[in-house]
Amino acid sequence: MSTSVQPTVQCYHCGEDCVTETIQLADKTFCCHGCKTVYQVLNQSDLCNYYELNKNPGTTQRITVRKDKFSFLDDEKIQQQIVSFRNEEQTHVTFYLPQIHCSSCLWLLENLHRLNSDVVSSRVNFTRKEVEIVFNHNRTSLRTVAELLTSIGYEPYISLQNLQQAKPRIQRSLIYQLGVAGFCFANIMLMSFPEYLGLEEAEKSMQYLFRYFNLILSLPVLLYSSLPFYQSAWGSLKHKYLNIDAPIALAIIMTFGRSLYEVLSNTGSGYFDSMSGIVFFMLVGRVLQEKTYQQLSFERDYTSYFPIAVTVIKDNKETPTALPDIKVGDTILIHNEELIPIDGLLTKGKALIDYSFVTGESLPVLKEMGELLYAGGKQTGSNIELLVMKEVAQSYLTRLWNNDDQQKTVKVSFVDALSRYFTWIVFALAAAGALYWSFYDGGRAWNVVTTILIVACPCALLLSNSFTNGNVLRILGNNKFYLRNAQTIEEIADANHIVFDKTGTLTTTEAQDILFSGEPFSDEIAGSIAALAAQSTHPLSKLLAKEFKQNGVFDVKQYRETTGKGISGIVNQRIITMGSAEFVTGYASQKFEGSIVYVSVDGSLLGYFSIRNHYRTHIFDQINKLRKQYRISILSGDNESERLNLQKELGMDVKLFFNQQPHDKLNYIRELQQKGQKVIMIGDGLNDAGALKQADAGIAVTESTNNFTPASDGILEATQLSRLTAYLKFTKANKRVVLASFVLSILYNVIGLSFALKGALSPMIAAILMPSSSLSIILLTFGASSLYARLIGMGRKK
Numbered sequence: 001m002s003t004s005v006q007p008t009v010q011c012y013h014c015g016e017d018c019v020t021e022t023i024q025l026a027d028k029t030f031c032c033h034g035c036k037t038v039y040q041v042l043n044q045s046d047l048c049n050y051y052e053l054n055k056n057p058g059t060t061q062r063i064t065v066r067k068d069k070f071s072f073l074d075d076e077k078i079q080q081q082i083v084s085f086r087n088e089e090q091t092h093v094t095f096y097l098p099q100i101h102c103s104s105c106l107w108l109l110e111n112l113h114r115l116n117s118d119v120v121s122s123r124v125n126f127t128r129k130e131v132e133i134v135f136n137h138n139r140t141s142l143r144t145v146a147e148l149l150t151s152i153g154y155e156p157y158i159s160l161q162n163l164q165q166a167k168p169r170i171q172r173s174l175i176y177q178l179g180v181a182g183f184c185f186a187n188i189m190l191m192s193f194p195e196y197l198g199l200e201e202a203e204k205s206m207q208y209l210f211r212y213f214n215l216i217l218s219l220p221v222l223l224y225s226s227l228p229f230y231q232s233a234w235g236s237l238k239h240k241y242l243n244i245d246a247p248i249a250l251a252i253i254m255t256f257g258r259s260l261y262e263v264l265s266n267t268g269s270g271y272f273d274s275m276s277g278i279v280f281f282m283l284v285g286r287v288l289q290e291k292t293y294q295q296l297s298f299e300r301d302y303t304s305y306f307p308i309a310v311t312v313i314k315d316n317k318e319t320p321t322a323l324p325d326i327k328v329g330d331t332i333l334i335h336n337e338e339l340i341p342i343d344g345l346l347t348k349g350k351a352l353i354d355y356s357f358v359t360g361e362s363l364p365v366l367k368e369m370g371e372l373l374y375a376g377g378k379q380t381g382s383n384i385e386l387l388v389m390k391e392v393a394q395s396y397l398t399r400l401w402n403n404d405d406q407q408k409t410v411k412v413s414f415v416d417a418l419s420r421y422f423t424w425i426v427f428a429l430a431a432a433g434a435l436y437w438s439f440y441d442g443g444r445a446w447n448v449v450t451t452i453l454i455v456a457c458p459c460a461l462l463l464s465n466s467f468t469n470g471n472v473l474r475i476l477g478n479n480k481f482y483l484r485n486a487q488t489i490e491e492i493a494d495a496n497h498i499v500f501d502k503t504g505t506l507t508t509t510e511a512q513d514i515l516f517s518g519e520p521f522s523d524e525i526a527g528s529i530a531a532l533a534a535q536s537t538h539p540l541s542k543l544l545a546k547e548f549k550q551n552g553v554f555d556v557k558q559y560r561e562t563t564g565k566g567i568s569g570i571v572n573q574r575i576i577t578m579g580s581a582e583f584v585t586g587y588a589s590q591k592f593e594g595s596i597v598y599v600s601v602d603g604s605l606l607g608y609f610s611i612r613n614h615y616r617t618h619i620f621d622q623i624n625k626l627r628k629q630y631r632i633s634i635l636s637g638d639n640e641s642e643r644l645n646l647q648k649e650l651g652m653d654v655k656l657f658f659n660q661q662p663h664d665k666l667n668y669i670r671e672l673q674q675k676g677q678k679v680i681m682i683g684d685g686l687n688d689a690g691a692l693k694q695a696d697a698g699i700a701v702t703e704s705t706n707n708f709t710p711a712s713d714g715i716l717e718a719t720q721l722s723r724l725t726a727y728l729k730f731t732k733a734n735k736r737v738v739l740a741s742f743v744l745s746i747l748y749n750v751i752g753l754s755f756a757l758k759g760a761l762s763p764m765i766a767a768i769l770m771p772s773s774s775l776s777i778i779l780l781t782f783g784a785s786s787l788y789a790r791l792i793g794m795g796r797k798k
Helices: 033-044 049-053 076-082 103-109 142-151 172-197 201-225 227-238 245-265 272-291 396-402 414-440 442-455 459-478 486-494 502-506 523-533 539-547 581-585 619-626 640-650 662-674 686-694 718-757 763-791
Strands: 002-005 023-025 028-030 090-096 119-125 130-136 309-314 317-322 331-334 344-348 351-354 365-367 384-388 481-483 497-501 507-518 554-562 566-571 574-579 596-601 604-615 631-635 655-657 679-683 697-702 714-717
Touching: 023 033, 028 033, 033 142, 049 103, 090 142, 103 119, 130 142, 172 201, 172 227, 172 272, 201 227, 201 245, 201 272, 227 245, 227 272, 245 272, 459 481, 459 486, 459 718, 459 763, 481 486, 486 697, 486 718, 497 502, 497 662, 497 686, 502 507, 502 604, 502 631, 502 679, 507 539, 523 539, 523 554, 523 566, 523 574, 523 596, 539 596, 539 604, 574 581, 581 596, 581 604, 604 640, 619 640, 619 718, 631 640, 631 662, 640 655, 662 679, 662 686, 679 686, 686 697, 697 718, 714 718, 718 763
Parallel strands: 497 631, 497 679, 631 655, 679 697, 697 714
Antiparallel strands: 002 554, 023 028, 090 130, 119 130, 309 317, 309 331, 331 384, 344 384, 351 365, 481 714, 507 604, 554 566, 566 574, 574 596, 596 604
16 A cells, blocks of 8 residues: 655545545645545536635535435425425425535525525525525435435434424414414504593593504414413413412403403493503513524434434345334444444444544544443444444433433422512502492492502513513623523523533633653654555544645555554555554553554654643633632543542642543532532534533533533533623622512512502503513613623624
8 A cells, every 4th residue: 555645735525634645636736535536526517616615615515415315305205304395396395514614605505506406495594504405306205305405515404303303483473363363452452542542522522432443453462472371371270370370361351351341331442452562572572582592403303313314234235224223223324423323333444433422532442342332422434333232312312311300399480489579569569459449338349359460460570570581581692601591590590500511611622732751853754644644444543644844745654543543654665553552662651542542663663652631721720710719620531540630720629530421520510409409501513412410500512502412401612611601690680680670679568458458459450560661670670681782792792
């Protein structure tokens, strides 16, 4: 075997360094044949404007996709579960394309019809990284469309979850209810103006007509738009407690009843405007909450990561089979860079399994024939065959997700807890007022009860809580910290223990620190090491190939790689050997072999490279600040090679645990909770999934919010991890703001109720005071949270 390695240059298509090979086409340079092929496809279709919109807009094509990868899309059963619409001529389908990242991508994907005339249209949702494609299925197929996207560098990500779970959508009924309430509220207000301004005696007939119009318009609000409040109140009553929606629902019904009585008895115009206004503004808050971070997915399970189908070998034939149809005893074929979806016995080939997805251990593990491979590992070598030992639903990874013991208790918001007492107090005062005035002035009893329910309606508290939480969610989102809901803000604010995953969380997956111990070497030797390392598929070899630049041409001959041990070859007439201590020197080492690469030149040991995790910028400063207020623990699936370094940086009071399996992390979180501690778990991979679900607040760290992340209560962009202290302070400030609004709301209610119980406050005045107090409290809390965000430097981030 022989090859020549040129000095590194950047690829014209993807912008990556041309480490392993350099390919020329005209005056363009490419890092691999895949990138060159994409350029040729675009050039032939006159689509090279793609490169003019952004510099190096493509993604690397070094990993070649096999031709039969999307053959499962020929299966009619699978098609029906992926396709969103189909008629006699057209098929509509939406693909998730994780490679979308710039305006060039958007432009190219919306010009697919120029690459294939059978594509009718394509529309990109940039924030969700999705493309909706309409094509003529009489002339092309779903598989062909997927292969077309792959050929230009946008391979669709199709997972098992696509077959088993419908896409989350906003409740359309809530939108319709909001629309109806808004329409009716606006028109009731419009027709109430003559009543507000006063009418001449000659126009009294018009007054009666407007009152009946308002009555008719209020019926859809009462019977349709108010349903969410009735359902919530009834649900709480069935569970034998009163939530904050109970007095709201009762106030709506009582206000309508009182208004209906006044209109029918011709004693007044009623309060239809107040009733419809209450419903409209409350629904606005709920719809905004439903729409918050719609493009993010906090609910993920193992099916989000598993392929939709695998290749089954039967009677010497390869058949693409949907994953749910795989049975025990089947033989499946796993290709390079494919995820193992089922526990199985290795029956053919050598496996080099990357289990970082499951255990957090960053280095691949060598497996021989006859060994059991667990679901979630990724094959990083040649093709292998597995004998299926368990069904998908019974695999180790699936059991970790479906463990009933790890379901955390649903907690009641402190606002809901306070509102229970508030609700009982309101009902007690209404009953006391009715009883008192029924003895002294029966005609005023009805007025007093109605006024109490209107003026003491907890709308101010609920709206201030909803709008303040909504503002906090918005500000955190602008700063790249996305929370599932308002309850998560409270859970984070109440926490007293933070547990960090190490690999991929404290460290970045995009860089490593490489240290050399041994004799100094020349640039020529460095280039020779890089040239030989470039021939290997091992992750550590790839890191060394990127670390050193080759200044000149390096001729690599007779190289041979022993899987899991090392590689040797002749580079520019020098014999270079790299790998484990035993492979290079013949003797085993006492060091942690997983992160060390020994090197010898012409039979003499040169030294060894230590590969260490690269910690994120300022992460140690952040943890040292957090130590003053929180207990800190760090869990890692890696070996203990980093213990001394971490203990030196963080001190002895930070607890460190290594070689942690997923269930170990889960059990540790549970133990902390059993001791009464409130835990925030911060992790990044599927190996952290159980712990993230068990923790009071689980936060998934990701290099991109559009990447697939484990189920969590929050998603934090990795670049913002250094601002964690500020985020935690902000959540605590939010709770103080909401409590202040509650106190202010109580003062409003005490003043209003004192007049209402005396019978000195009419329902009309109460209906005016109620929204006025709500608006003032909302403005105060909204402003206070925004001001605090600016003070800690979070107000203007985008």
